[in-house]
Structure formats: structure tokens, C-alpha cells
Amino acid sequence: MKVKIPLNITSRLADVIRANVGEKSFTRWQFMWTMTSPLFRAVRETVSNRSLRCWQSVDKAVDWVERHGLYIIAGLLLVSTLLWFAALKGSVPSRLIHGFLYSLQFIVLNKRVDDVQETLLRYGLYLPLFALPFFASIAFFGALFRERLVPFLQTREVATLNHHHVIVGYGAFGQALAKELGKNGRTVVGIDLPGSPAIPVANSILLRYDALHVPIVNKANMESAKCVYLLLPSERDNLRILEKITQQLQNKNVKVFLRTETNNMQRLIADWVGLKAFNLNTGLDIRPCSPIDIAARGVVNAYAPDLYAATDREGPIAQMVMVTGASAAAKALVLRLARIGVFSPQGKLQLVWAGEGVDKAYAEIAAIYPALETGFDRRQFWGAPADISRKYFDRVLPPIKIDILDSPAAHAIRGGALDHVCGARRPSVIYVCHESAVRNLAEARDLQAALCSHDTLMGEKESRQRLILAVQSPSVLGIGDGADVAVLNVLSYRIEEVSIDSVFANTVADDRADELAKGFDSAYAQRRKIDELAWVQKKFFLKESNRELADHLAIKARYSGIDAKKVADCVFKGTAAISDDDRKLMELHRDDLIAMEQLRYRAFMFMNGFAHGSRPEEEDEQKKFGKELDRSLRINATLLKENLSSAERVKDEDIIDVSLAALRLRSAENSR
Numbered sequence: 001m002k003v004k005i006p007l008n009i010t011s012r013l014a015d016v017i018r019a020n021v022g023e024k025s026f027t028r029w030q031f032m033w034t035m036t037s038p039l040f041r042a043v044r045e046t047v048s049n050r051s052l053r054c055w056q057s058v059d060k061a062v063d064w065v066e067r068h069g070l071y072i073i074a075g076l077l078l079v080s081t082l083l084w085f086a087a088l089k090g091s092v093p094s095r096l097i098h099g100f101l102y103s104l105q106f107i108v109l110n111k112r113v114d115d116v117q118e119t120l121l122r123y124g125l126y127l128p129l130f131a132l133p134f135f136a137s138i139a140f141f142g143a144l145f146r147e148r149l150v151p152f153l154q155t156r157e158v159a160t161l162n163h164h165h166v167i168v169g170y171g172a173f174g175q176a177l178a179k180e181l182g183k184n185g186r187t188v189v190g191i192d193l194p195g196s197p198a199i200p201v202a203n204s205i206l207l208r209y210d211a212l213h214v215p216i217v218n219k220a221n222m223e224s225a226k227c228v229y230l231l232l233p234s235e236r237d238n239l240r241i242l243e244k245i246t247q248q249l250q251n252k253n254v255k256v257f258l259r260t261e262t263n264n265m266q267r268l269i270a271d272w273v274g275l276k277a278f279n280l281n282t283g284l285d286i287r288p289c290s291p292i293d294i295a296a297r298g299v300v301n302a303y304a305p306d307l308y309a310a311t312d313r314e315g316p317i318a319q320m321v322m323v324t325g326a327s328a329a330a331k332a333l334v335l336r337l338a339r340i341g342v343f344s345p346q347g348k349l350q351l352v353w354a355g356e357g358v359d360k361a362y363a364e365i366a367a368i369y370p371a372l373e374t375g376f377d378r379r380q381f382w383g384a385p386a387d388i389s390r391k392y393f394d395r396v397l398p399p400i401k402i403d404i405l406d407s408p409a410a411h412a413i414r415g416g417a418l419d420h421v422c423g424a425r426r427p428s429v430i431y432v433c434h435e436s437a438v439r440n441l442a443e444a445r446d447l448q449a450a451l452c453s454h455d456t457l458m459g460e461k462e463s464r465q466r467l468i469l470a471v472q473s474p475s476v477l478g479i480g481d482g483a484d485v486a487v488l489n490v491l492s493y494r495i496e497e498v499s500i501d502s503v504f505a506n507t508v509a510d511d512r513a514d515e516l517a518k519g520f521d522s523a524y525a526q527r528r529k530i531d532e533l534a535w536v537q538k539k540f541f542l543k544e545s546n547r548e549l550a551d552h553l554a555i556k557a558r559y560s561g562i563d564a565k566k567v568a569d570c571v572f573k574g575t576a577a578i579s580d581d582d583r584k585l586m587e588l589h590r591d592d593l594i595a596m597e598q599l600r601y602r603a604f605m606f607m608n609g610f611a612h613g614s615r616p617e618e619e620d621e622q623k624k625f626g627k628e629l630d631r632s633l634r635i636n637a638t639l640l641k642e643n644l645s646s647a648e649r650v651k652d653e654d655i656i657d658v659s660l661a662a663l664r665l666r667s668a669e670n671s672r
Contacts, residue, residue: 298507
């Protein structure tokens with residue numbers, strides 16, 4: 001803490017008390033000070049050591065006394081009254097009344113008990129003599145301590161911070177993010193409603209405010225913050241807070257994560273109509289996103305299917321994965337895989353979506369993203385030229401091949417439905433995504449048994465593929481891969497539990513996509529490195545396109561044959577660099593990587609679901625790059641041409657060069 005309490009404050013306080021109450025009364029105050037000094041010593045030690053943990057402990061103790069103070073005082077008054085009743089003489093009503101009045105005098109007056117003749121009663125009265133004023137003061141003034149002193153000290157501490165992270169909304173996602181940021185040594189300021197059950201974690205300060213009605217920009221010192229996360233459950237409330245922030249943080253170069261309920265906000269901001277209505281030219285790097293979508297991105301990156309199974313470089317299907325369930329997490333994973341599901345220049349990703357209700361879930365997202373269900377017979381919908389070949393169009397649209405099995409996943413496998421759509425191929429990874437963690441685990445075991453029923457799937461533990469669980473909270477049932485069950489060692493699939501909250505926090509805290517995306521963006525600007533302000537002012541759509549490219553870098557590296565762990569450490573963690581031999585592998589497959597980048601870019605463009613048409617100035621800008629925009633769908637017509645222009649190919653060659661350069665650099669220091 002920055003607030004300093006003089007060490008001689010106790011002696012000054014003693015002099016003031018002695019001067020005002022006299023030497024006789026001071027004896028009692030001195031005794032009370034002796035009783036309460038441990039509390040004040042704890043406060044003084046906390047302030048001098050700059051430790052919030054001790055403040056929190058004191059706060060809990062004061063809170064307990066405050067909540068139970070009236071009961072404690074009533075009990076002490078009752079005990080004191082009974083003791084006076086036994087010590088006094090006279091009638092019963094008189095003894096009761098005088099005993100109660102004498103007990104009340106303990107709180108405000110120096111009532112003497114030395115005149116009581118009975119030794120046992122006299123010593124018994126000593127307890128309420130000092131306990132009553134102490135607990136009364138705590139009960140009556142505890143709220144002042146908790147609601148004034150602690151927030152004041154915390155605010156003073158926050159005012160001195162720099163490059164800290166501010167989390168508005170300390171729910172499950174907010175607490176997980178604060179915990180992850182704290183692990184990495186970053187200072188976090190959390191803001192949540194007064195009376196909420198949220199508990200601050202290490203390296204964090206929790207302020208109790210209503211963010212909608214309090215000037216949180218000043219309270220949380222956002223002008224000096226590095227990043228602000230608006231994680232309230234309501235999208236409307238987050239937008240209201242964002243409006244307040246943008247008015248006070250003009251050109252402050254602060255990154256803002258805006259939690260949205262669906263992906264509609266991202267789609268709106270990416271389009272011209274959204275850009276006009278939602279002005280982002282504020283100097284803030286605003287990134288609207290759903291926590292579930294970020295968690296899906298983290299799951300795909302951390303448990304990418306190509307990391308655990310070979311990719312078919314020649315066939316029409318390069319890789320096959322499976323998603324079960326119709327939850328929001330399942331939909332987010334399907335969309336995530338569709339955006340980056342290019343695993344080879346010849347084949348696409350096959351995704352089997354199984355479970356009850358997936359037909360309806362698929363119809364919901366396909367209505368928003370028509371590219372998911374496009375076939376050759378609908379090529380005119382996209383304005384494709386009449387002479388386009390079926391082989392090429394089928395390779396471009398849809399971005400991934402989706403097969404729907406609207407029945408329980410294990411039943412579909414045992415009944416032969418999976419064999420019907422996939423033949424002898426088995427999923428390299430399965431994402432089990434229901435709302436219930438217990439249901440996820442139960443279905444995972446059913447799937448494991450169904451998929452491992454063939455002798456050909458039994459193998460060594462080192463060669464096993466993965467069965468991933470996307471759960472809301474870590475399970476304690478003990479049936480995952482860490483369970484001490486001998487049969488698990490010979491099954492080709494294993495179960496691993498993944499917490500959505502933790503994956504979201506890890507993805508945000510350790511995100512390197514922006515650093516890589518800036519390098520990719522330089523390929524468009526003739527290799528001139530973009531500065532931070534220019535990056536912030538870029539359109540959301542362009543920044544997001546380069547972030548997607550950064551995520552696809554791992555797939556390119558794995559396609560080239562680089563070790564899976566090295567790819568993960570290098571691309572997603574920034575803690576490793578590829579060797580010269582690894583670089584040669586990527587250069588050997590240079591043409592394939594360029595073709596994969598072209599397909600990836602097409603998939604990203606088609607998956608953004610533009611629907612508001614283009615503007616003349618945008619068309620003129622795109623014509624400089626040899627692109628033709630369709631006015632009705634705002635689709636670049638060159639995306640459907642089998643042979644891209646020379647300018648487009650040069651751009652993709654530059655992208656691959658930048659990818660190689662990014663992989664060669666150890667960027668752990670630069671990713672922070």
C-alpha cells in the first residue's frame with residue numbers, strides 16, 4: 001500500500017485521550033487499547049507491508065462481528081444484567097431494572113464495579129465491562145471500516161498502478177481470467193457489485209462498485225491500464241460501460257475486450273453498416289467477442305486435431321474430427337473449425353456432428369453462415385462463373401465437410417452411422433460439448449468404449465489419440481486420463497477434461513495472435529512494420545483476418561512435418577523457435593503452404609456472412625488490388641477463380657515468408 005501510518009500514532013492518540021478524559025478514565029481506555037491493539041497492529045502491519053491479504057482477513061473478521069454484533073451485545077447485556085441482579089439488593093423488579101441500566105452504562109460510561117463485595121460476581125462483571133464497548137464499537141462502526149477505509153486504501157493503491165488489467169464483471173470468466181493473469185505476474189483490478197460472493201485472487205484488487213452508476217474509469221485508473229475486459233453477462237450493460245469508457249479514454253491506446261452474447265456483434269462490426277453505426281475511431285482497440293467463442297479457439301489451438309494424427313495430403317478429406325452435443329460450446333467449435341479447417345491443399349476437414357438436437361443447431365448456424373451448406377448446385381448464389389469446375393468449387397465451398405448424425409453419439413457409432421459417413425476412418429479428436437459436466441464424462445466413457453471396440457484401435461499409450469471434454473468446471477469424478485485404471489493404458493482413445501473458464505482465461509492471457517498478426521499485416525504494406533497506433537486504428541475485420549491467419553500458422557507448420565509440441569510452444573506460447581532443419585521442411589512444402597493460405601483466406605471471407613452490400617469507395621479501394629466486389633453480397637469475385645492474380649499470389653508468398661520469420665523468432669518477451 002502507498003498509505004503510510006506513522007509508527008508513533010498510538011502515543012499521539014494516548015495523549016489526546018488523556019487530555020480529554022482525564023487520568024482516571026484514561027486507565028480504562030488504556031486497558032481497552034491493550035485488548036484491541038492486535039487488531040490495530042494487524043492494520044498497521046498490512047499497510048506498511050503493502051499486503052492486501054491481511055486487509056482481507058481483517059475485513060472478514062470485522063464483517064463477521066458486524067453481522068453477529070447485535071447478538072453478541074444482547075448476550076453480554078443479558079449476562080451483565082444477571083450478574084448485577086445477583087450483586088444488588090432490593091426488590092426483584094428494582095434489581096432487574098438497575099442491573100440492565102448499569103449494563104448499558106458499560107457502553108458509554110465508566111461504571112465502576114469495585115464496590116461489588118462478592119469476588120466471583122465482581123470478576124464476572126469485568127468481562128462485560130470491557131467486552132460490551134468493544135463489540136458495540138465494532139458492530140456500529142464496522143460498516144464504516146469496510147465501506148470507507150478499505151475502499152479508500154484500495155483506491156489509493158489502484159491510482160498508483162500502471163499497465164494493469166481491469167476486469168469489469170467478476171463472475172466465473174472474470175475470476176478465471178484474473179487468476180491466470182495473476183499467475184503471469186500481471187496486476188489485476190476487478191470490479192464487481194457490492195455484496196457479491198467474489199473473492200480476489202493473487203495480484204488482484206477487488207473494488208466493490210456498481211459499474212453502471214459509478215465513474216469506474218477514475219476508480220480503476222483506466223487511463224493507465226493496458227487492457228480492460230467488459231465481462232458482464234448482459235451485452236447491453238457492457239455496451240453502456242463501453243460508451244462511458246470511449247468518452248473518457250480518447251487515444252489512450254487501451255485494448256478493450258467487449259463480451260457479447262452471440263457472434264452477431266462481431267459480424268456487425270465487420271460490415272460497413274456496422275462500422276458506420278459503431279464508430280471505432282476512438283483510439284481504443286475494441287475487440288467484441290463471446291467468451292465461449294474464445295474458449296473454442298483456445299480448445300482448437302491447444303488440442304488441434306492435426307497435432308495428434310497424420311494428415312492425408314492427397315485425398316479429398318485431409319482430417320476428420322467429431323463434435324457431440326448441441327450446446328453453445330458445440331456451435332462455437334463447429335464455427336471455429338470451419339474458419340480454419342484447411343489442412344492440405346487437396347483435401348478439407350471432415351466434421352461429424354452427432355447428438356440429439358444437432359439438426360436444429362446446425363440449421364441455426366447455417367442460416368447465419370450460408371457457406372456451411374453450399375454445394376455445386378448453388379454456385380450461382382455466390383456469383384461463381386459458369387465455367388468453374390465442380391472439383392474446384394467443391395474444394396472451396398463449404399469450407400469444411402459437415403455430416404450430421406442426429407442421434408446419441410455412441411448409438412450412432414455402434415449402429416454403423418459413423419462408418420456410413422466416414423468409412424474406416426476414425427476421428428482424430430472428439431469434442432464432447434454438453435451443458436452438464438457429468439453428462440460430458442458419461443458420454444465420453446460411452447464413446448471411448450464404442451470407438452475402442454475394434455481390435456485395430458488398440459495400441460500403445462504413446463500413439464493414442466484424444467477424446468476432449470469441454471466442461472463448465474473441472475470434474476472430480478476421477479475417470480479421466482489420470483485415473484489409475486489399467487485398461488486405459490491400452491485404449492487408443494483417452495479422456496481429458498477441459499474447463500471452459502480456464503481455457504478462456506489461458507487463451508486471453510497468453511494470446512500471441514496480435515503480435516503475429518502485425519507481422520502478417522506488414523506483408524500487405526510492403527514489409528513495413530506497423531506501429532501500435534496504426535494497428536489499433538485498423539478496421540476490426542482486417543485485424544481479425546490476420547488473427548485467424550496467426551492461428552492457422554500451427555496447421556501449416558504441422559503439415560510441413562515439424563514436431564507437434566514444438567509447434568504448440570512456438571506458435572501459441574512463444575517459448576520456442578524452429579531449427580534450420582524445421583525451416584527447410586517448410587521451404588520444401590512452400591507451394592503447398594501457399595495453396596493452403598489461399599484456401600484459408602477464401603474460407604475466412606465466405607464465413608463472415610456479409611449481407612449489407614458494398615460502398616462505392618470500398619469498391620474503388622479494392623480495384624487497386626485487382627479485386628472485384630459483388631454489390632449484393634460484398635464478395636470478392638476473385639475468390640471463386642481457380643487461378644488467382646499474380647498480385648494475390650505474391651501476397652500469399654509474402655505471408656509464408658512472414659510465417660517462417662515469425663517461427664524463427666523467440667517472441668516470449670514480445671508477446672506480453
